[in-house]
Amino acid sequence: MKKLSELLTGYQSVVLGTQGSNGYPFSSYAPFYYDGEHVYIFISNIATHAKNIQTTPQASAFFIEDESKSENIFARKRISLQCDVTSVSRDEETFNTVMENFQDKFDAAMVTMLMGMKDFNLYALKPIYGEATFGFGEAYHIGGKKMNELVTRTGDRGHK
Template identity: 45%
Template sequence: MGRSIMAKDLNEFLEDFKSLSMSTIDEKGNPFSSYAPFIKIEDKYYVYISLMAKHTTNLKNKNICSLFFVEDESKCLNIFARKRAMVQCNSNVIKQDTKEEIDLLEQFKIKFDDGMITMLKGMKDFHVFEFTPFYGEAVFGFGKAYNLGGKDFSQFVERENTGTKGHGK
C-alpha cells in the first residue's frame, strides 16, 4: 500500500486491505466501531462475523453501517493527510447453508486461510453480511477530496466547486 501516487479508483486503493473498519449504531443510537476481515465482489462488501459480536447485533437491529479504509500510518507521507475512503452501506445478512453463502465462503477461503473459514463455519454462530454502498467519499491528500460514484461506487468523482477556497487557497 505504500504507493505515493493516487490510486486510479477505489478498487486499486483497496487491493492490499484485508480488513475494514465498520461503524454501526447500537440500541441507544450511539455509534460503535469495530473491524472485520472482508471480501469485495463487484460493488458489494462481505464480512463473516459472529452473532456474539456487538456489531452483529447492531447490524441485525439497524441495517446500515459506515465502512472505513485508511492508509497504514507507517506508510503514509503525512499523518495529517492519510489516504482514506468512507463508504456508507445498507446491510443484509446472508442465509446460512444456502448456495449464496457457500459461494461467498469459498471466496473467503481464497483470500484467507481455508482452515480458519472451515473452523468458523463449524461454530454455527458466524454469518455472512453483505454491504451495499449508497454513498462514499475518498480523500487522498490536501485538496484531493472526491465523492465515490460509478456503477460500483469505486470511481473517484471530482467534487463540484462550491465557491469556497478551502485550506486557505
C-alpha cells in the same frame, strides 16, 4: 478512472461503524471480501457490531492507510462508505461463492473452522454513498452505477 476494487486491494480488514441500541456509534473491525459491488463480512452474532447491524441494518465501512506507511499523519489515504446491510443466508449460492473467496484471501483452515460455527453470519454491505481522500486537495465522491468508481468532487472551495 480508478475503481474501488483497485483501491481496496491492499486491505484485509475494514473498520466498521454501527449504531448501538443506545443511539451511540460503535466502532469495530472485521476481515472483508469485496466483489466489486458489496463489502462482505463474516462475523459472530455474539459480537456487538453484529447485534447492532441486526437491529439497524446500516453501517459505515472505513479503510485507512497504515500510519507507519503514511507520508503525513494529517493526510492519511482513506475511503469511507455508507452502506445498507443485508444478511446472506447459508442456503444462498452467494454465500458459497463469497466464502470460497474468503478462503482464498485468508487462512482457509481458519475460515473453514469459523464456517462450522453456526453463530457466524455473512453480511453484505452495499455502498449507498461515500468519499475517498488521498491527501490535501485529493478528495473524491464514490459514485457510478454500482457505487464503485471515483468521481471528482466539484463545488468545494478547498482549504483556506
